[in-house]
Amino acid sequence: MVAAMESKVDYILGERVPEPATPIEIAEGILWIRLPMPMALDHINLYLLDDGDSWALIDTGLGDPVSMGTWETLLATHLAGRPIRRVIGTHFHPDHVGLAGWLLDKTGAEFWMSQIEWLSARQAYLDIEDGSSALMQRFYHQVGLGQGEIDTYRELGNDYRSMVTPIPATYNRVTDATVFKIGGRTWVPLFGSGHSPDHVALYCPEDKILLGGDMLLPRITPIIAVWWQEPDGDPLAGYLEFLGTLGHVADDVLVLPAHNRPYRELRIRVTDLVDHHGERLDVTFDACAKPATGQEVMKALFTRELDAFQTRFAIGETVAHINNLLHKGALQRNLDENGQFRYERAA
Numbered sequence: 622m623v624a625a626m627e628s629k630v631d632y633i634l635g636e637r638v639p640e641p642a643t644p645i646e647i648a649e650g651i652l653w654i655r656l657p658m659p660m661a662l663d664h665i666n667l668y669l670l671d672d673g674d675s676w677a678l679i680d681t682g683l684g685d686p687v688s689m690g691t692w693e694t695l696l697a698t699h700l701a702g703r704p705i706r707r708v709i710g711t712h713f714h715p716d717h718v719g720l721a722g723w724l725l726d727k728t729g730a731e732f733w734m735s736q737i738e739w740l741s742a743r744q745a746y747l748d749i750e751d752g753s754s755a756l757m758q759r760f761y762h763q764v765g766l767g768q769g770e771i772d773t774y775r776e777l778g779n780d781y782r783s784m785v786t787p788i789p790a791t792y793n794r795v796t797d798a799t800v801f802k803i804g805g806r807t808w809v810p811l812f813g814s815g816h817s818p819d820h821v822a823l824y825c826p827e828d829k830i831l832l833g834g835d836m837l838l839p840r841i842t843p844i845i846a847v848w849w850q851e852p853d854g855d856p857l858a859g860y861l862e863f864l865g866t867l868g869h870v871a872d873d874v875l876v877l878p879a880h881n882r883p884y885r886e887l888r889i890r891v892t893d894l895v896d897h898h899g900e901r902l903d904v905t906f907d908a909c910a911k912p913a914t915g916q917e918v919m920k921a922l923f924t925r926e927l928d929a930f931q932t933r934f935a936i937g938e939t940v941a942h943i944n945n946l947l948h949k950g951a952l953q954r955n956l957d958e959n960g961q962f963r964y965e966r967a968a
């Protein structure tokens with residue numbers, strides 16, 4: 622998460638947030654859990670849904686000892702002796718499903734994800750091929766990063782593995798036809814790409830509640846980035862398409878996001894997110910007035926100092942905006958004599 626871009630939304634509890642092992646009932650039968658994380662984005666929100674004799678859990682937290690310790694307390698104290706029967710993962714990122722394997726071992730719960738997200742989690746967890754590193758390094762070279770950053774990423778290797786417990790080897794698939802009945806409520810999945818390949822948000826039309834995962838955060842923009850595995854992809858088109866599918870969602874819906882705080886005024890947020898990416902596309906296009914490397918475009922989009930880790934997100938977001946313009950035919954690219962892409966306005 623690189624860009625901070627807060628909207629004038631209505632935070633229903635103001636500044637109030639739950640302590641890690643003390644959930645807040647944010648709506649009837651829905652507990653808001655907030656786990657700390659040891660990174661710039663310093664927390665994740667999970668939601669426990671009361672299902673009568675059991676619970677359903679939305680996302681799990683990172684697979685790290687602090688999150689496990691908090692979960693030990695939650696399992697022993699706040700679940701009123703009732704088991705977690707279903708764990709639903711919104712998408713494959715480590716803060717969302719990092720503890721799925723561990724929690725399933727402890728609880729025997731079912732694990733639900735979209736097929737593509739589950740496959741992505743499994744492949745990210747299992748990818749330790751040597752050849753992957755060479756392709757990763759080529760991608761970051763082609764978009765203009767220096768050897769220092771590339772060496773850092775090479776040494777890091779598969780850091781997904783270090784942030785998760787084993788991704789469950791079996792799962793239940795969330796499809797278009799899936800309807801979750803949890804407690805008295807009916808939840809339907811809203812699929813979308815851009816932040817991840819097939820993210821699942823859950824919407825309850827009767828009570829007008831939306832479990833938004835990472836797609837509709839109120840204060841930071843979800844990372845919309847190109848990664849080395851799909852260097853020519855256009856995730857921004859997918860994300861903007863998703864934002865365009867929310868017309869049927871109630872204007873006064875309560876959004877329960879995976880980061881920041883629960884809010885109303887989804888329409889304002891969607892408009893701001895669309896405008897934000899429109900402005901970023903303009904900056905990207907302007908930065909390519911003369912043939913530019915990806916890194917040069919990144920410096921136009923991200924003016925503050927970035928360390929190697931922040932750079933990995935920033936260059937990914939930069940290439941997402943570049944690729945969107947390439948796909949639309951507004952930009953073109955050529956490999957220069959150093960094997961780096963030069964992006965410029967299409968002739």
Ligand SMILES: [Zn+2]
Nearest residue numbers: 712714816835
């Ligand atoms: Zn995410």
